[in-house]
Amino acid sequence: MAHSPFKQTYFHGTKAVLKIGEYITTGISSNYGQNKNAKFIYLSATLDAAVWGAELALGDGRERIYLVEPTGPIEDDPNLTDKKFPGNPSLSYRSKDPFKVVGEITIWAGHPDDQVNTMKMHLAKLKDDGIEAIED
Numbered sequence: 001m002a003h004s005p006f007k008q009t010y011f012h013g014t015k016a017v018l019k020i021g022e023y024i025t026t027g028i029s030s031n032y033g034q035n036k037n038a039k040f041i042y043l044s045a046t047l048d049a050a051v052w053g054a055e056l057a058l059g060d061g062r063e064r065i066y067l068v069e070p071t072g073p074i075e076d077d078p079n080l081t082d083k084k085f086p087g088n089p090s091l092s093y094r095s096k097d098p099f100k101v102v103g104e105i106t107i108w109a110g111h112p113d114d115q116v117n118t119m120k121m122h123l124a125k126l127k128d129d130g131i132e133a134i135e136d
Contacts, residue, residue, distance in 0.1 A: 010043040012068045012099060013053025015061035023098040024068065042077055043068055043099055045091035049080075051108060055116050056123065065105040072097025 012024060026038050044050050047065070054063035070093075077092040110116070 007069065008045065009067050009069060009102065010045055010093070010099070011047055011050030011053075011105070012041075012043045012066045012101075013050035013055070013057065014064055014066070015054065015057045015059040016064070017061065018064070018066055018101045018104075020101055020103060022101045023071070024066075024101065025098045026096055040094040040096060041099060042092065042094045043070065043074070044093070047105070047108065049090040049092050050105075051110055052119070055110055056119065063110065065108055066101050067103035067105065068099035069102055070095050070097060070099055 018024065024041050026041055042053065044053070050065045054065055057063070072095055074093040074095045076088050077090075077094045080088070080090050080092045111119075
């Protein structure tokens, strides 16, 4: 019996409570920015980017990181590529197609509180300046 190659699994950071087998879709309230209906959903191949996603997500729930599989094509996340970081060092992507939740990372370390607070203040300043943090 030949072994099949591993499928690339990605991470999705959020405060939403999701179940294994559930799908993350567009059209729901975004975790970021003005909390409008999301035209894209986001994932990353790095745990660090997913940690940021969980830490910066809107809401009061517990920060969570899910393992997800895209069901369709993904593209580089323009919010983190080229404009801010040449190439795609965070390996962050977006899609209009659902992501299937295949697991949850329950043990992970967050960023230091001062680093998270600095990032949140930066995002608040962008909002005050009328700059939307998420480009749809």
